[in-house]
Amino acid sequence: MANTFYCLNICATIVPIMIKDQLSQFIKYLLASNEIYGPVQKGSVLEVEKIAQPTELALNGQLTHHSWKKVFLPACEKLFDYKGSSLSEAINDYPQQVAFGLTTFDLKALNLFNHVYEKDPYYQRRKCKTLLIGQSVAPEQDARTFKVFTEKLEEDILEHLEFDIFFEQRGDSFRVMTGSEEGQRVLADFGYDDYEHIQFAGPTKEEGLSARTLAIKDQLKNHHDPKIWEKLGKKCIECGKCTVACPTCYCFRLDDEAVLTEGEGKRTRCWDSCFYREFSQVAGGHQFLTDTAQRIHYWYYHKFVRIPEQYGLPGCVGCGRCTRACPVGIDINETLAKIVNSDPVGAL
Numbered sequence: 209m210a211n212t213f214y215c216l217n218i219c220a221t222i223v224p225i226m227i228k229d230q231l232s233q234f235i236k237y238l239l240a241s242n243e244i245y246g247p248v249q250k251g252s253v254l255e256v257e258k259i260a261q262p263t264e265l266a267l268n269g270q271l272t273h274h275s276w277k278k279v280f281l282p283a284c285e286k287l288f289d290y291k292g293s294s295l296s297e298a299i300n301d302y303p304q305q306v307a308f309g310l311t312t313f314d315l316k317a318l319n320l321f322n323h324v325y326e327k328d329p330y331y332q333r334r335k336c337k338t339l340l341i342g343q344s345v346a347p348e349q350d351a352r353t354f355k356v357f358t359e360k361l362e363e364d365i366l367e368h369l370e371f372d373i374f375f376e377q378r379g380d381s382f383r384v385m386t387g388s389e390e391g392q393r394v395l396a397d398f399g400y401d402d403y404e405h406i407q408f409a410g411p412t413k414e415e416g417l418s419a420r421t422l423a424i425k426d427q428l429k430n431h432h433d434p435k436i437w438e439k440l441g442k443k444c445i446e447c448g449k450c451t452v453a454c455p456t457c458y459c460f461r462l463d464d465e466a467v468l469t470e471g472e473g474k475r476t477r478c479w480d481s482c483f484y485r486e487f488s489q490v491a492g493g494h495q496f497l498t499d500t501a502q503r504i505h506y507w508y509y510h511k512f513v514r515i516p517e518q519y520g521l522p523g524c525v526g527c528g529r530c531t532r533a534c535p536v537g538i539d540i541n542e543t544l545a546k547i548v549n550s551d552p553v554g555a556l
């Protein structure tokens with residue numbers, strides 16, 4: 209059957225379906241020439257791990273405990289060695305890889321990373337060498353997730369997400385969609401052409417955000433009660449787990465490490481967290497964020513005010529990972545409800 213083009217609410221098409229066995233064959237096919245990262249069951253949670261067998265992938269539409277950002281931006285990576293004025297980069301050694309099973313929450317977060325790291329050669333090279341395969345979110349998602357966008361149906365938002373191939377679970381089978389020529393090429397090479405194509409229409413911008421999300425931005429900027437931060441500041445232990453788990457936290461620090469030979473050394477880039485005291489410290493010892501209350505306020509302000517203003521994109525995708533990761537029970541949805549002075553609800 210020839211592939212079809214996807215039209216929202218206009219064309220009635222027969223939905224193309226890939227059965228489980230075919231999917232397993234497809235994963236084996238990809239494994240032959242790629243490293244594959246995907247959700248793997250680790251105890252009671254899913255984590256993004258490199259797999260060796262198709263059976264290791266848990267494609268059940270549930271969110272992984274930590275986000276996918278390590279696949280595109282390792283927690284710590286060497287950028288280059290330097291010797292005098294010459295640099296040697298490892299940028300050409302990145303392997304061909306597949307990120308298999310990002311949910312729509314994760315693909316939305318990647319929209320932001322693509323903008324933030326638009327001119328970063330390391331991120332861009334890694335992304336170019338990554339085939340992005342999405343999966344639909346299970347309807348019985350954890351109650352700690354919430355909606356940042358106005359769109360109700362997943363179908364409505366796929367055209368705003370970047371992916372190569374997307375699998376939507378239909379019982380034991382999968383509806384197959386492509387989002388790029390690369391996705392179509394890979395499926396064709398595998399010998400499969402029964403898919404729908406979704407044309408990428410650019411990321412959902414601020415106008416796609418819900419009224420409540422915009423109200424949070426306005427409150428945070430103009431009217432919120434600062435006592436919220438004092439209270440949270442007494443609870444937070446500044447462990448930084450929320451920033452590690454969050455798919456949209458992108459801050460990093462650079463470390464230069466000299467070796468004994470004069471003029472030689474290496475530069476590394478590692479994830480950083482605005483919850484750490486050193487984060488806002490500058491030369492001479494001055495610290496811009498002096499206590500926990502200021503640091504936690506900074507985190508919320510960055511996500512809900514500065515990122516939307518700087519990039520025109522949401523700084524939070526509503527995955528709820530920060531709440532799940534927090535050892536002292538700080539719940540982002542509850543905090544946001546306090547900011548807009550309303551009760552905690554499941555959708556923003």
Ligand code: SF4
Nearest residue numbers: 454524525527528530
């Ligand atoms: S702030 Fe929390 S809910 Fe928002 S994207 Fe980050 S982890 Fe998910």
Ligand code: SF4
Nearest residue numbers: 444445447448450534
């Ligand atoms: S996970 Fe909780 S305690 Fe740790 S830094 Fe984040 S808000 Fe604070």
